[in-house]
Amino acid sequence: MANPWFESVAEAQRRAQKRLPRSVYSALVAGSERGVTIEDNTAAFGELGWAPRTAGQSATRDLGTHVMGQDIALPVVISPTGVQAVHPDGEVAVARAAAARGTAMGLSSFASKPVEEVVAANPQTFFQIYWSGSMDQIVQRMERARAAGAVGLIATLDWSFSMGRDWGSPRIPERIDLKEAVRFAPEALTRPRWLRDFLRTKRIPDLTVPNMQDPGTDAPTFFGVYGEWMQTPPPTWEQVAWLREQWGGPFMVKGVTRVDEARRAVDAGATALSVSNHGGNNLDGTPATIRVLPSIAAAVGDDIEVLLDGGVRRGGDVVKALALGARAVMIGRAYLWGLGANGQAGVENVLDVLRSGIDSALMGIGVSSLAELTPEHVLVPDGFTRTLGVPA
Numbered sequence: 001m002a003n004p005w006f007e008s009v010a011e012a013q014r015r016a017q018k019r020l021p022r023s024v025y026s027a028l029v030a031g032s033e034r035g036v037t038i039e040d041n042t043a044a045f046g047e048l049g050w051a052p053r054t055a056g057q058s059a060t061r062d063l064g065t066h067v068m069g070q071d072i073a074l075p076v077v078i079s080p081t082g083v084q085a086v087h088p089d090g091e092v093a094v095a096r097a098a099a100a101r102g103t104a105m106g107l108s109s110f111a112s113k114p115v116e117e118v119v120a121a122n123p124q125t126f127f128q129i130y131w132s133g134s135m136d137q138i139v140q141r142m143e144r145a146r147a148a149g150a151v152g153l154i155a156t157l158d159w160s161f162s163m164g165r166d167w168g169s170p171r172i173p174e175r176i177d178l179k180e181a182v183r184f185a186p187e188a189l190t191r192p193r194w195l196r197d198f199l200r201t202k203r204i205p206d207l208t209v210p211n212m213q214d215p216g217t218d219a220p221t222f223f224g225v226y227g228e229w230m231q232t233p234p235p236t237w238e239q240v241a242w243l244r245e246q247w248g249g250p251f252m253v254k255g256v257t258r259v260d261e262a263r264r265a266v267d268a269g270a271t272a273l274s275v276s277n278h279g280g281n282n283l284d285g286t287p288a289t290i291r292v293l294p295s296i297a298a299a300v301g302d303d304i305e306v307l308l309d310g311g312v313r314r315g316g317d318v319v320k321a322l323a324l325g326a327r328a329v330m331i332g333r334a335y336l337w338g339l340g341a342n343g344q345a346g347v348e349n350v351l352d353v354l355r356s357g358i359d360s361a362l363m364g365i366g367v368s369s370l371a372e373l374t375p376e377h378v379l380v381p382d383g384f385t386r387t388l389g390v391p392a
Protein backbone atom coordinates (compact mmCIF):
# COMPACT_ATOMS: atom_id res chain seq x y z
CA MET A 1 0.00 0.00 0.00
CA ALA A 2 1.44 3.37 -1.06
CA ASN A 3 0.36 5.47 1.89
CA PRO A 4 -0.37 3.73 5.20
CA TRP A 5 -2.00 6.87 6.67
CA PHE A 6 -5.80 6.86 6.80
CA GLU A 7 -8.19 9.76 7.19
CA SER A 8 -11.04 8.18 9.18
CA VAL A 9 -11.85 5.33 11.54
CA ALA A 10 -14.12 3.94 8.80
CA GLU A 11 -11.11 3.65 6.50
CA ALA A 12 -9.09 2.01 9.29
CA GLN A 13 -11.86 -0.57 9.60
CA ARG A 14 -11.82 -1.29 5.84
CA ARG A 15 -8.05 -1.77 5.94
CA ALA A 16 -8.25 -3.97 9.04
CA GLN A 17 -10.80 -6.14 7.27
CA LYS A 18 -8.43 -6.56 4.32
CA ARG A 19 -5.41 -7.26 6.48
CA LEU A 20 -6.75 -9.53 9.24
CA PRO A 21 -7.77 -13.17 8.87
CA ARG A 22 -11.55 -13.44 8.65
CA SER A 23 -12.03 -14.98 12.09
CA VAL A 24 -9.81 -12.39 13.81
CA TYR A 25 -11.67 -9.52 12.14
CA SER A 26 -15.01 -11.05 13.05
CA ALA A 27 -13.96 -11.39 16.72
CA LEU A 28 -13.44 -7.61 16.77
CA VAL A 29 -16.75 -6.82 15.07
CA ALA A 30 -18.36 -8.84 17.90
CA GLY A 31 -21.81 -7.58 19.04
CA SER A 32 -24.55 -9.83 20.34
CA GLU A 33 -27.86 -11.38 19.34
CA ARG A 34 -29.82 -9.08 16.96
CA GLY A 35 -27.23 -6.33 17.08
CA VAL A 36 -29.68 -3.65 18.26
CA THR A 37 -27.33 -2.19 20.85
CA ILE A 38 -24.13 -2.25 18.82
CA GLU A 39 -26.02 -0.50 16.00
CA ASP A 40 -27.64 2.09 18.26
CA ASN A 41 -24.30 2.97 19.92
CA THR A 42 -23.00 4.47 16.69
CA ALA A 43 -26.31 5.54 15.09
CA ALA A 44 -27.35 7.64 18.11
CA PHE A 45 -24.33 9.92 17.71
CA GLY A 46 -25.55 10.65 14.19
CA GLU A 47 -28.91 11.85 15.52
CA LEU A 48 -27.23 14.67 17.47
CA GLY A 49 -26.53 17.90 15.65
CA TRP A 50 -24.73 21.24 15.96
CA ALA A 51 -25.47 24.93 15.82
CA PRO A 52 -22.28 26.16 14.14
CA ARG A 53 -20.54 29.54 14.40
CA THR A 54 -18.75 31.22 11.56
CA ALA A 55 -16.80 34.10 13.11
CA GLY A 56 -15.47 35.12 16.48
CA GLN A 57 -14.03 31.74 17.44
CA SER A 58 -10.83 31.40 19.43
CA ALA A 59 -7.70 30.71 17.34
CA THR A 60 -6.52 27.90 19.63
CA ARG A 61 -8.25 25.17 21.58
CA ASP A 62 -7.15 23.27 24.68
CA LEU A 63 -7.89 19.53 24.58
CA GLY A 64 -6.17 18.45 27.80
CA THR A 65 -8.04 17.02 30.78
CA HIS A 66 -7.60 15.01 33.99
CA VAL A 67 -9.06 11.52 34.52
CA MET A 68 -8.51 8.96 37.30
CA GLY A 69 -5.62 11.00 38.69
CA GLN A 70 -3.89 11.36 35.30
CA ASP A 71 -3.33 14.41 33.12
CA ILE A 72 -4.08 13.40 29.55
CA ALA A 73 -3.54 15.35 26.34
CA LEU A 74 -6.96 14.62 24.85
CA PRO A 75 -10.26 13.40 26.37
CA VAL A 76 -9.94 9.92 24.84
CA VAL A 77 -8.74 6.90 26.81
CA ILE A 78 -8.05 3.39 25.53
CA SER A 79 -10.86 1.08 26.68
CA PRO A 80 -9.71 -2.38 27.79
CA THR A 81 -10.11 -5.11 25.15
CA GLY A 82 -8.46 -8.49 24.87
CA VAL A 83 -6.37 -7.94 21.72
CA GLN A 84 -5.76 -11.59 20.92
CA ALA A 85 -4.12 -12.36 17.55
CA VAL A 86 -4.62 -8.91 15.98
CA HIS A 87 -0.95 -7.95 16.00
CA PRO A 88 2.14 -9.64 17.50
CA ASP A 89 2.83 -6.60 19.70
CA GLY A 90 -0.81 -6.59 20.85
CA GLU A 91 -1.54 -4.37 23.83
CA VAL A 92 2.11 -3.24 24.03
CA ALA A 93 1.70 -1.58 20.61
CA VAL A 94 -1.53 0.05 21.80
CA ALA A 95 0.15 1.24 25.02
CA ARG A 96 3.07 2.76 23.09
CA ALA A 97 0.70 4.55 20.76
CA ALA A 98 -1.37 5.91 23.65
CA ALA A 99 1.82 7.08 25.42
CA ALA A 100 3.07 8.72 22.21
CA ARG A 101 -0.18 10.69 22.00
CA GLY A 102 -0.27 11.50 25.73
CA THR A 103 -3.17 9.41 26.90
CA ALA A 104 -3.99 6.56 29.26
CA MET A 105 -4.45 2.88 28.53
CA GLY A 106 -7.00 0.49 30.02
CA LEU A 107 -5.51 -3.03 29.98
CA SER A 108 -7.92 -5.97 29.89
CA SER A 109 -7.39 -8.93 32.17
CA PHE A 110 -8.04 -10.96 28.98
CA ALA A 111 -5.12 -9.24 27.24
CA SER A 112 -2.42 -11.19 25.44
CA LYS A 113 0.47 -9.24 27.02
CA PRO A 114 1.59 -9.15 30.66
CA VAL A 115 0.76 -6.02 32.64
CA GLU A 116 4.47 -5.48 33.40
CA GLU A 117 5.28 -5.02 29.68
CA VAL A 118 2.30 -2.77 29.12
CA VAL A 119 3.08 -0.47 32.08
CA ALA A 120 6.69 -0.25 30.85
CA ALA A 121 5.31 0.99 27.50
CA ASN A 122 2.79 3.39 29.10
CA PRO A 123 3.03 4.34 32.79
CA GLN A 124 -0.54 5.73 32.57
CA THR A 125 -2.04 2.23 32.60
CA PHE A 126 -5.26 1.23 34.39
CA PHE A 127 -5.68 -2.49 34.93
CA GLN A 128 -9.15 -3.91 34.25
CA ILE A 129 -10.56 -6.85 36.15
CA TYR A 130 -13.65 -8.97 35.86
CA TRP A 131 -15.28 -10.58 38.88
CA SER A 132 -13.80 -14.00 38.17
CA GLY A 133 -12.42 -16.61 40.53
CA SER A 134 -12.09 -16.49 44.31
CA MET A 135 -11.60 -13.25 46.25
CA ASP A 136 -8.01 -14.35 46.83
CA GLN A 137 -7.42 -14.73 43.09
CA ILE A 138 -9.03 -11.35 42.34
CA VAL A 139 -6.87 -9.63 44.97
CA GLN A 140 -3.73 -11.45 43.82
CA ARG A 141 -4.28 -10.26 40.18
CA MET A 142 -4.94 -6.75 41.44
CA GLU A 143 -1.77 -6.80 43.57
CA ARG A 144 0.29 -7.99 40.62
CA ALA A 145 -0.99 -5.01 38.60
CA ARG A 146 -0.15 -2.67 41.48
CA ALA A 147 3.36 -4.10 41.76
CA ALA A 148 3.77 -3.62 38.00
CA GLY A 149 2.94 0.08 38.43
CA ALA A 150 -0.68 0.28 37.22
CA VAL A 151 -2.08 3.65 38.31
CA GLY A 152 -5.78 2.76 38.40
CA LEU A 153 -8.17 -0.17 38.56
CA ILE A 154 -11.20 -0.66 36.31
CA ALA A 155 -13.85 -3.10 37.55
CA THR A 156 -15.99 -4.13 34.59
CA LEU A 157 -19.30 -5.30 35.97
CA ASP A 158 -21.60 -5.63 32.95
CA TRP A 159 -21.48 -9.13 31.54
CA SER A 160 -24.20 -11.74 31.32
CA PHE A 161 -22.61 -14.46 29.16
CA SER A 162 -24.91 -13.80 26.25
CA MET A 163 -24.13 -16.30 23.52
CA GLY A 164 -24.39 -15.97 19.80
CA ARG A 165 -25.04 -13.32 17.19
CA ASP A 166 -27.20 -13.55 14.09
CA TRP A 167 -24.25 -12.79 11.77
CA GLY A 168 -22.22 -15.62 13.31
CA SER A 169 -19.27 -15.93 15.67
CA PRO A 170 -15.75 -16.95 14.70
CA ARG A 171 -14.47 -20.35 15.76
CA ILE A 172 -11.96 -19.74 18.55
CA PRO A 173 -9.84 -22.78 19.46
CA GLU A 174 -8.90 -23.57 23.03
CA ARG A 175 -5.23 -23.33 22.13
CA ILE A 176 -3.25 -23.06 18.88
CA ASP A 177 -1.49 -26.41 18.54
CA LEU A 178 -0.21 -28.00 15.31
CA LYS A 179 -3.65 -29.34 14.40
CA GLU A 180 -5.27 -25.93 14.86
CA ALA A 181 -2.45 -24.21 12.97
CA VAL A 182 -3.03 -26.53 9.99
CA ARG A 183 -6.79 -25.93 10.16
CA PHE A 184 -6.21 -22.14 10.28
CA ALA A 185 -3.50 -22.11 7.57
CA PRO A 186 -5.74 -21.56 4.50
CA GLU A 187 -7.32 -18.53 6.18
CA ALA A 188 -3.96 -17.11 7.31
CA LEU A 189 -2.40 -17.60 3.88
CA THR A 190 -4.96 -15.21 2.38
CA ARG A 191 -3.60 -12.50 4.68
CA PRO A 192 0.15 -12.46 3.91
CA ARG A 193 0.97 -9.17 5.66
CA TRP A 194 -0.67 -10.27 8.89
CA LEU A 195 1.12 -13.62 8.65
CA ARG A 196 4.47 -11.97 7.89
CA ASP A 197 4.19 -9.78 11.02
CA PHE A 198 3.66 -12.85 13.19
CA LEU A 199 6.31 -14.98 11.43
CA ARG A 200 8.88 -12.23 11.99
CA THR A 201 8.43 -12.65 15.74
CA LYS A 202 8.73 -16.46 15.41
CA ARG A 203 5.59 -16.71 17.55
CA ILE A 204 2.05 -17.63 16.69
CA PRO A 205 -0.87 -16.22 18.70
CA ASP A 206 -1.28 -18.67 21.58
CA LEU A 207 -4.59 -17.36 22.99
CA THR A 208 -3.38 -17.42 26.59
CA VAL A 209 -4.20 -14.73 29.16
CA PRO A 210 -1.04 -14.03 31.18
CA ASN A 211 -2.64 -11.56 33.59
CA MET A 212 -4.97 -14.25 34.94
CA GLN A 213 -2.09 -16.56 35.84
CA ASP A 214 -2.03 -17.96 39.37
CA PRO A 215 1.42 -18.04 41.01
CA GLY A 216 3.40 -21.17 40.13
CA THR A 217 1.22 -22.14 37.15
CA ASP A 218 1.32 -21.53 33.38
CA ALA A 219 -0.71 -18.74 31.80
CA PRO A 220 -4.26 -20.09 31.43
CA THR A 221 -6.15 -20.20 28.15
CA PHE A 222 -8.87 -17.72 27.30
CA PHE A 223 -11.50 -20.48 27.50
CA GLY A 224 -10.17 -21.87 30.77
CA VAL A 225 -10.59 -18.48 32.40
CA TYR A 226 -13.94 -17.84 30.74
CA GLY A 227 -15.20 -21.03 32.41
CA GLU A 228 -13.91 -19.83 35.79
CA TRP A 229 -15.67 -16.50 35.28
CA MET A 230 -19.00 -18.13 34.35
CA GLN A 231 -18.94 -20.05 37.60
CA THR A 232 -18.18 -17.05 39.80
CA PRO A 233 -21.21 -15.49 41.50
CA PRO A 234 -21.57 -11.81 40.49
CA PRO A 235 -20.40 -9.32 43.14
CA THR A 236 -22.62 -7.39 45.52
CA TRP A 237 -22.14 -3.62 45.77
CA GLU A 238 -20.63 -4.23 49.22
CA GLN A 239 -17.98 -6.43 47.57
CA VAL A 240 -17.32 -3.73 44.98
CA ALA A 241 -16.79 -1.22 47.81
CA TRP A 242 -14.51 -3.73 49.53
CA LEU A 243 -12.41 -4.15 46.38
CA ARG A 244 -12.18 -0.39 46.00
CA GLU A 245 -10.82 -0.22 49.54
CA GLN A 246 -8.29 -2.99 48.91
CA TRP A 247 -7.04 -1.11 45.86
CA GLY A 248 -6.94 2.26 47.59
CA GLY A 249 -6.18 4.29 44.43
CA PRO A 250 -8.22 5.60 41.48
CA PHE A 251 -11.02 3.10 40.83
CA MET A 252 -13.51 2.96 37.95
CA VAL A 253 -16.76 1.03 37.71
CA LYS A 254 -17.32 0.21 34.04
CA GLY A 255 -20.69 -0.84 32.65
CA VAL A 256 -23.24 1.42 34.36
CA THR A 257 -26.30 2.59 32.39
CA ARG A 258 -28.82 3.11 35.21
CA VAL A 259 -29.09 6.18 37.42
CA ASP A 260 -29.67 4.11 40.58
CA GLU A 261 -26.51 2.10 39.89
CA ALA A 262 -24.51 5.25 39.17
CA ARG A 263 -25.43 6.31 42.69
CA ARG A 264 -24.32 2.90 44.03
CA ALA A 265 -20.95 3.39 42.32
CA VAL A 266 -20.61 6.77 44.07
CA ASP A 267 -21.57 5.18 47.40
CA ALA A 268 -19.01 2.41 46.82
CA GLY A 269 -16.36 5.14 46.73
CA ALA A 270 -15.46 4.86 43.04
CA THR A 271 -13.42 7.67 41.48
CA ALA A 272 -15.02 7.24 38.07
CA LEU A 273 -17.68 5.31 36.23
CA SER A 274 -17.97 4.54 32.56
CA VAL A 275 -21.44 4.65 31.08
CA SER A 276 -21.02 1.53 29.00
CA ASN A 277 -22.92 -1.39 27.51
CA HIS A 278 -19.72 -3.27 26.65
CA GLY A 279 -19.79 -1.93 23.10
CA GLY A 280 -23.04 -3.79 22.39
CA ASN A 281 -21.44 -7.16 23.15
CA ASN A 282 -23.53 -7.92 26.21
CA LEU A 283 -27.31 -7.77 26.75
CA ASP A 284 -28.79 -6.81 23.40
CA GLY A 285 -31.55 -4.18 23.44
CA THR A 286 -29.98 -1.86 25.99
CA PRO A 287 -29.96 1.75 24.70
CA ALA A 288 -26.96 3.49 23.18
CA THR A 289 -24.77 4.84 25.96
CA ILE A 290 -25.03 8.42 24.64
CA ARG A 291 -28.81 8.24 25.22
CA VAL A 292 -28.44 7.44 28.94
CA LEU A 293 -25.44 9.68 29.61
CA PRO A 294 -27.40 12.93 30.27
CA SER A 295 -29.49 11.41 33.08
CA ILE A 296 -26.46 9.88 34.75
CA ALA A 297 -24.35 13.02 34.41
CA ALA A 298 -27.20 15.09 35.89
CA ALA A 299 -27.55 12.72 38.86
CA VAL A 300 -23.92 12.07 39.82
CA GLY A 301 -21.71 14.29 37.67
CA ASP A 302 -20.66 16.39 40.67
CA ASP A 303 -19.80 13.35 42.79
CA ILE A 304 -17.80 11.12 40.42
CA GLU A 305 -15.92 11.38 37.12
CA VAL A 306 -18.36 10.29 34.42
CA LEU A 307 -16.89 8.69 31.28
CA LEU A 308 -18.67 7.09 28.36
CA ASP A 309 -17.74 4.32 25.97
CA GLY A 310 -19.61 2.79 23.06
CA GLY A 311 -19.87 3.88 19.44
CA VAL A 312 -17.23 6.65 19.42
CA ARG A 313 -15.82 6.78 15.88
CA ARG A 314 -14.95 10.46 15.30
CA GLY A 315 -13.86 13.58 17.12
CA GLY A 316 -17.34 15.08 16.86
CA ASP A 317 -18.71 12.09 18.82
CA VAL A 318 -16.25 12.88 21.61
CA VAL A 319 -17.37 16.53 21.73
CA LYS A 320 -21.05 15.46 21.81
CA ALA A 321 -20.37 13.12 24.75
CA LEU A 322 -18.49 15.84 26.64
CA ALA A 323 -21.25 18.37 25.97
CA LEU A 324 -23.80 15.92 27.39
CA GLY A 325 -21.83 15.46 30.60
CA ALA A 326 -18.86 13.10 30.12
CA ARG A 327 -15.41 14.13 31.28
CA ALA A 328 -13.78 11.90 28.68
CA VAL A 329 -14.62 8.92 26.50
CA MET A 330 -13.05 5.52 26.08
CA ILE A 331 -12.65 3.88 22.68
CA GLY A 332 -12.68 0.18 21.81
CA ARG A 333 -13.13 -0.81 18.16
CA ALA A 334 -11.77 2.50 16.85
CA TYR A 335 -8.25 1.67 18.07
CA LEU A 336 -8.64 -2.04 17.30
CA TRP A 337 -9.23 -1.10 13.64
CA GLY A 338 -6.13 1.10 13.75
CA LEU A 339 -4.08 -1.72 15.26
CA GLY A 340 -5.36 -4.18 12.68
CA ALA A 341 -4.71 -1.76 9.82
CA ASN A 342 -1.21 -0.64 10.72
CA GLY A 343 -0.01 -1.73 14.19
CA GLN A 344 1.20 0.94 16.62
CA ALA A 345 1.27 3.60 13.88
CA GLY A 346 -2.35 2.74 13.08
CA VAL A 347 -3.42 3.35 16.70
CA GLU A 348 -1.52 6.65 16.67
CA ASN A 349 -3.28 7.48 13.40
CA VAL A 350 -6.69 6.84 15.02
CA LEU A 351 -5.83 9.05 18.00
CA ASP A 352 -4.69 11.77 15.57
CA VAL A 353 -7.93 11.49 13.57
CA LEU A 354 -9.92 11.85 16.80
CA ARG A 355 -7.77 14.70 18.04
CA SER A 356 -8.16 16.76 14.89
CA GLY A 357 -11.88 15.90 14.76
CA ILE A 358 -12.34 17.17 18.33
CA ASP A 359 -10.42 20.31 17.51
CA SER A 360 -12.43 21.07 14.39
CA ALA A 361 -15.78 20.38 16.13
CA LEU A 362 -14.78 22.77 18.94
CA MET A 363 -13.79 25.40 16.39
CA GLY A 364 -17.05 24.88 14.49
CA ILE A 365 -19.16 25.53 17.58
CA GLY A 366 -16.92 28.34 18.84
CA VAL A 367 -15.57 26.72 21.99
CA SER A 368 -11.93 27.05 23.08
CA SER A 369 -11.73 24.54 25.94
CA LEU A 370 -13.47 21.34 26.99
CA ALA A 371 -14.64 22.89 30.25
CA GLU A 372 -16.86 25.31 28.33
CA LEU A 373 -18.96 22.54 26.78
CA THR A 374 -22.60 22.35 27.90
CA PRO A 375 -25.68 20.50 26.60
CA GLU A 376 -26.68 23.72 24.79
CA HIS A 377 -23.85 23.10 22.31
CA VAL A 378 -25.61 20.04 20.91
CA LEU A 379 -28.98 19.73 19.16
CA VAL A 380 -30.76 16.88 20.93
CA PRO A 381 -33.90 15.72 19.10
CA ASP A 382 -37.08 15.13 21.09
CA GLY A 383 -37.27 11.62 22.47
CA PHE A 384 -33.52 11.05 22.11
CA THR A 385 -32.60 10.42 25.73
CA ARG A 386 -33.43 7.44 27.94
CA THR A 387 -33.45 7.35 31.72
CA LEU A 388 -32.99 3.95 33.32
CA GLY A 389 -33.38 3.09 36.99
CA VAL A 390 -35.36 6.08 38.26
CA PRO A 391 -38.74 5.32 39.85
CA ALA A 392 -41.54 6.87 37.73
Ligand SMILES: Cc1cc2nc3c(=O)[nH]c(=O)nc-3n(C[C@H](O)[C@H](O)[C@H](O)COP(=O)(O)O)c2cc1C
Binds near residue numbers: 027029280
Ligand atom coordinates in the same frame (compact mmCIF):
# COMPACT_ATOMS: atom_id res chain seq x y z
C1 LIG B 1 -13.19 -7.35 20.80
C2 LIG B 1 -13.58 -6.68 22.08
C3 LIG B 1 -13.07 -7.14 23.29
C4 LIG B 1 -13.43 -6.51 24.49
N1 LIG B 1 -12.88 -6.97 25.68
C5 LIG B 1 -13.15 -6.30 26.82
C6 LIG B 1 -12.51 -6.67 28.02
O1 LIG B 1 -11.72 -7.60 28.07
N2 LIG B 1 -12.80 -5.95 29.14
C7 LIG B 1 -13.68 -4.89 29.13
O2 LIG B 1 -13.90 -4.26 30.17
N3 LIG B 1 -14.30 -4.53 28.00
C8 LIG B 1 -14.04 -5.19 26.85
N4 LIG B 1 -14.63 -4.76 25.69
C9 LIG B 1 -15.51 -3.58 25.71
C10 LIG B 1 -14.70 -2.29 25.51
O3 LIG B 1 -13.88 -1.99 26.60
C11 LIG B 1 -15.62 -1.09 25.31
O4 LIG B 1 -16.57 -1.06 26.35
C12 LIG B 1 -16.34 -1.12 23.95
O5 LIG B 1 -15.53 -1.67 22.94
C13 LIG B 1 -16.76 0.29 23.57
O6 LIG B 1 -17.48 0.30 22.38
P1 LIG B 1 -16.79 0.65 20.95
O7 LIG B 1 -16.07 -0.59 20.54
O8 LIG B 1 -17.97 0.96 20.11
O9 LIG B 1 -15.86 1.80 21.17
C14 LIG B 1 -14.30 -5.40 24.47
C15 LIG B 1 -14.79 -4.92 23.25
C16 LIG B 1 -14.43 -5.54 22.05
C17 LIG B 1 -14.96 -4.98 20.75
